[in-house]
Amino acid sequence: MPDQNSTSNEKPQNKKPRIGCLGVGWIGRHRMERVIDSGAAEVVAVCDPNKEAIDEALEAAPNAEVAGSLDWMLGMDLDAVMIATPSAMHAEQAIRALNADKAVFCQKPLARNAEETHRVVSAAKEVDRLLGVDFSYRHTEAMQQIAPLIESGELGDIYAVDLVFHNAYGPDKDWFYDVERAGGGCLIDLGIHLVDLAMWALDWPEVTGVQGCCMADGKPLDPQSPQVEDYATACVNLGDSVVDLSCSWRLSAGRDCVIEAAFYGTEGGAKLRNVDGSFYDFVAERYDGTSTEVLCEPPDAWGGRAASAWAEQLAEDGSYDPTIEKAVEVAKVVDRIYGR
Structure with a gap:
């Protein structure tokens, strides 16, 4: 039957x-x-x-x-x-x-x-x-190691999160530089990954404040500008946590890219960071005062x-699956960084 x-x-x-x-x-x-x-x-x-x-x-x-x-x-x-x-x-x-x-x-x-x-x-x-x-960075082994430390309270109360995503090259397709076709520049291309990552890792706390600044060619952009940003910075208040974000295309960072998500709590810290400028290789580290414990290292085929x-x-x-509704919350934060 x-x-x-x-x-x-x-x-x-x-x-x-x-x-x-x-x-x-x-x-x-x-x-x-x-x-x-x-x-x-x-x-x-x-x-x-x-x-x-x-x-x-x-x-x-x-x-x-x-x-x-x-x-x-x-x-x-x-x-x-x-x-x-x-x-x-x-x-x-x-x-x-x-x-x-x-x-x-x-x-x-x-x-x-x-x-x-x-x-x-x-x-x-x-x-x-x-x-x-x-939102693929959730699925890195590095974040799979860090997220349980946050959830269990082993790091204490998370009060600060530092997010960095600098791409030394920028996209190679014209549409990325058209605000109508792309929706924005490096923030919606790169930064959105880390906004999602922080909100997900902290279990979707209330967004109590957002301040942002977008720039192009070294100058601030008006929110209504048709030009897309190549540098963006933001401070986002998630519950009791202060989240600082910076992301860019073509920044002179001395390597191909810098990708980091660091979580600092009252009982310790943990960081996802890329290795030697790689777009694909990540380590997870746990911090206790001045000591560092490596939680995982490459290789890790996380991309798909x-x-x-x-x-x-x-x-x-x-x-x-109603968990997809969180994508709207991420988009709202990105909109507020843009000043929309």
Whole structure:
């Protein structure tokens, strides 16, 4: 007898979800490959205007159909769509996929601002479909080591958090420098990762204050400027914690990048930091006065874990997960840093 409690979003046992990948440039292809490697889902369609990107995607998913458009893809027998397109397209594409009864995994940012983000989340809730966003730094082994120290109270009361993300190069695509297509510059590209990381690690305390400053070419930017920022700094009050953030493109930091998230409490501290300017290699350290304990070191293949975790959840139950509503709270903080 069929299970009377089952829903249309639950997959039959042993049947993998069928996924279409919209946008298979480097980041989209990498997330696609990690989902394939997880064994949780089957990639059956790919779509991208760049033929070279399609050819490389088909090397990983040789049986996938090449779809000519999102509409083409939504007409296929799919359970979900993974989106890795320019930021301005995220909200509209995600809502269209959700309204076509497809679950969605989207590159960050989920949308260009809090209002758009809320619309996407509301669409997922209305149709009862799983929605995920690629806040990947939560899934580093370094943060998986640090987060329990914060949650358990071993570091005491966290009163200060220092967040840094400097990229010495900046993006190589024109749309990143168009505020209408990107939603902003280095803050929404890089800083949003660390805003999410701090709010998640501290278990989503109330936001009691936000101050921010955005700059371009060494000069302050007006919030209404059509130019995107290449440097941003902010002070965010999360409950009793003071969070300081700085992020940039093309800053002269003496290395390819600087990525750090340090949490200081009344009983000790802990930090995630990148190694030798790497974008991918991280250590976690625990501090007690002047002593340092290394909690984990590279290697750590963390980059696609958010996508594979979403695919595994999709395979179990593709219905709406209300934890995605926290993405709206992150977007609200980013909006306030921008002065919107």
